Amino acid sequence: MNIIFRVDSGLNIGTGHLLRCITLAKLLTQSSVHNCVFISRPHLGNVSELVLENNFILLMLPDPSDSVQHEDCKTWLGASQIDDAEQTHSLLAKHKIINIDLLIIDHYSIDYEWEGTFLDKSLKIFVIDDLADRYHECDFLLDQNIAPNYRTRYKNLVPDRCEMFLGISYCLLKEDFFELRKSAKVRYSINKLLIFFGGVDKENCTETLLLSLSDRIKNFERVDVVVGKANPNKNAVERLCLKYKNCCFHEQVSSMATLIALSDFSIGACGATTGERIFLGLPSIVFSLAANQLEVAKHLHEAKYVYYLGDHSCIQKGKVENAIENYLGTEEKRRKISSRLLDISESNIVSLINKLNFNLTD
Numbered sequence: 001m002n003i004i005f006r007v008d009s010g011l012n013i014g015t016g017h018l019l020r021c022i023t024l025a026k027l028l029t030q031s032s033v034h035n036c037v038f039i040s041r042p043h044l045g046n047v048s049e050l051v052l053e054n055n056f057i058l059l060m061l062p063d064p065s066d067s068v069q070h071e072d073c074k075t076w077l078g079a080s081q082i083d084d085a086e087q088t089h090s091l092l093a094k095h096k097i098i099n100i101d102l103l104i105i106d107h108y109s110i111d112y113e114w115e116g117t118f119l120d121k122s123l124k125i126f127v128i129d130d131l132a133d134r135y136h137e138c139d140f141l142l143d144q145n146i147a148p149n150y151r152t153r154y155k156n157l158v159p160d161r162c163e164m165f166l167g168i169s170y171c172l173l174k175e176d177f178f179e180l181r182k183s184a185k186v187r188y189s190i191n192k193l194l195i196f197f198g199g200v201d202k203e204n205c206t207e208t209l210l211l212s213l214s215d216r217i218k219n220f221e222r223v224d225v226v227v228g229k230a231n232p233n234k235n236a237v238e239r240l241c242l243k244y245k246n247c248c249f250h251e252q253v254s255s256m257a258t259l260i261a262l263s264d265f266s267i268g269a270c271g272a273t274t275g276e277r278i279f280l281g282l283p284s285i286v287f288s289l290a291a292n293q294l295e296v297a298k299h300l301h302e303a304k305y306v307y308y309l310g311d312h313s314c315i316q317k318g319k320v321e322n323a324i325e326n327y328l329g330t331e332e333k334r335r336k337i338s339s340r341l342l343d344i345s346e347s348n349i350v351s352l353i354n355k356l357n358f359n360l361t362d
Contacts, residue, residue, distance in 0.1 A: 001034045001360050002099060006088060007106040008077075010043030012070040014290075015199025015228050016272035017106045018047060020128070020172045022054050024104065027172070027349070032357045037097060039088055041078050043068060045200060045230045059095060061087050070202065071291060073108035073131075081114040089117065101360050102126060105138075108292070112137040124359055131292055138162055139359075142352070144171040144275055145296050146303065163355070169348040171275035176257040178347065184280050187264050187338040188331050190324065191221035194263035194282070196256075198271045199228030203289060203312040206237050209267060210247075212317040217244050224259050226250045265328055267320070270297035270306065278305060281342040283334060285323050287312055305341065 005025065009018040018040070025036040038051045041061040051058040064078025077084050092100070103118055106128040115125055115137040125138040130145045132153040141158055142165045143150065150166055158164065197205040206227060210217065217223055225241050227234045229252040241249040253259060256273065260266070260280045270286040270293045277284050285307045288297045294311075301308035307327040309319065328334050 001032070001101045002097060003028060003034050003036045003102045003104065003360075004092070004097070004100050005036065005038045005104045005106070006040075006110065007038065007104075008040050008043055009046045009048060009199075009230070010068070011045030011200055011202055011230065011232070012068045013043060013076050014271070015047050015230055017128075018050065019199065020272055021104065021106050022050060022056070023172045023174055024128075025056055026054065026174070027353050028356060030175075031353065032360070034101075034360070037095075039091060041084075043076075043078060045232070047199065047228070047230050050229075059091050061091060073292065075109065076107065077109040081110060082117075084110075085114045085117040102356065104128070111135055126356065130296070132157060136162070140165070140356070142166075142170055142172075144168060146300060146305070147296050148299050165348070165352050168275050168278060168344070169346055170352055171279060171347070171349065173276060173279060173347065173349060174255075174257060176255050177276060177279055180257050180261045180280060181347075184261065184342060186281065186342065187283060187334050190264050190328050190334065192262060192264045193220050193223045194226070194259055194266040194268070195223065196226040196266070196268040196273055197287075198269045198273070198289065199252075200230050201227065201233065201269075201289075204233045204236075205269070205287065205289065205312050205315055206231070207233055207240060208312070208315045209320065210237070210240050212315055212320050214317075216321060217247060220246055222262075223247045224250060224263065226253055226256070226259065228252055265324075265334075269293070270300070270308065274300070274306065278341045278344070279347065281338045283307075283328060283337040283341070285309055285320070285327060287315060304337070305344070 005021045007017050007021045009015045037057040039059050040048045068078050069075045100123045102124050104126045111134040126140040127136045127138040128142045130143045135157050140163050146168050238249045241247040260282050266282050266284040269289045288294045288311050297308040300306045309323050
């Protein structure tokens with residue numbers, strides 16, 4: 001069975017889309033034999049080599065022909081939708097990949113215009129999205145976020161045949177999350193801090209946060225600082241971590257689940273890792289680093305699943321410390337938050353994988 005992924009990564013796009021597609025490919029190939037092919041464009045700061053490191057096939061499109069802007073996700077293709085679709089068709093034909101069973105698209109710049117070019121083929125189209133701002137021509141749609149009206153906001157944005165998988169219970173998690181979930185404990189203390197602002201952290205939030213907590217870091221038992229391979233400021237962050245005996249620097253970790261399980265609370269971006277932290281019951285103070293994170297961050301804050309402090313400009317000395325005290329100041333607060341997270345995050349991802357595999361063999 002041929003499964004095609006159309007997904008990109010880069011300094012402006014981030015790495016979360018690619019990483020969750022790799023996770024999905026692993027989940028799909030655990031129980032069935034599939035040939036997973038990733039098609040990506042070589043954007044600046046991309047981490048496409050991770051596809052090869054995970055033993056999947058990688059086919060690269062031409063260099064971006066259009067400007068990619070961080071705050072405008074409609075530009076993230078680096079080409080028009082029609083040009084990108086035609087290049088994708090040509091690339092598949094060049095490598096003699098004709099019989100496609102499932103096409104998986106995880107891209108904010110793609111909608112029905114691109115997807116429609118594949119409708120004349122006998123395949124299923126699976127879209128991963130969380131913006132709910134455009135129409136999709138697809139058979140399946142996954143939105144793993146909890147956003148306002150998340151159960152109904154795609155009602156007029158997909159065809160009637162589309163089966164939707166909505167909410168945090170469908171968060172794409174690696175296998176080690178499920179193992180660690182069995183022993184996940186309610187948090188009582190704030191001795192072990194986990195810091196992660198995504199795979200790129202273009203605004204250098206990691207270093208800014210460490211500097212804002214400079215007077216407090218030495219008081220923690222342990223501080224784990226995680227950066228992605230594409231982080232342009234990772235060397236400066238590592239040098240800063242070396243100043244503290246209790247500060248551990250990690251680059252492109254193989255198991256984020258282990259670090260989350262070991263931590264008492266987290267500070268970071270309200271991105272793809274948010275669902276992972278919730279799944280293992282980890283209280284988090286979060287910041288929005290992109291426009292598409294804002295609505296979700298505010299909603300999760302109102303639902304008391306995270307403590308949202310604002311965008312990256314709000315990472316300030318005193319403000320972060322006050323947030324720690326307001327959100328996690330007592331043992332009772334920490335217990336209630338962690339228990340609540342563990343109660344809401346039962347996973348349905350196995351049913352999703354079974355559904356996709358059933359449709360591929362049906």
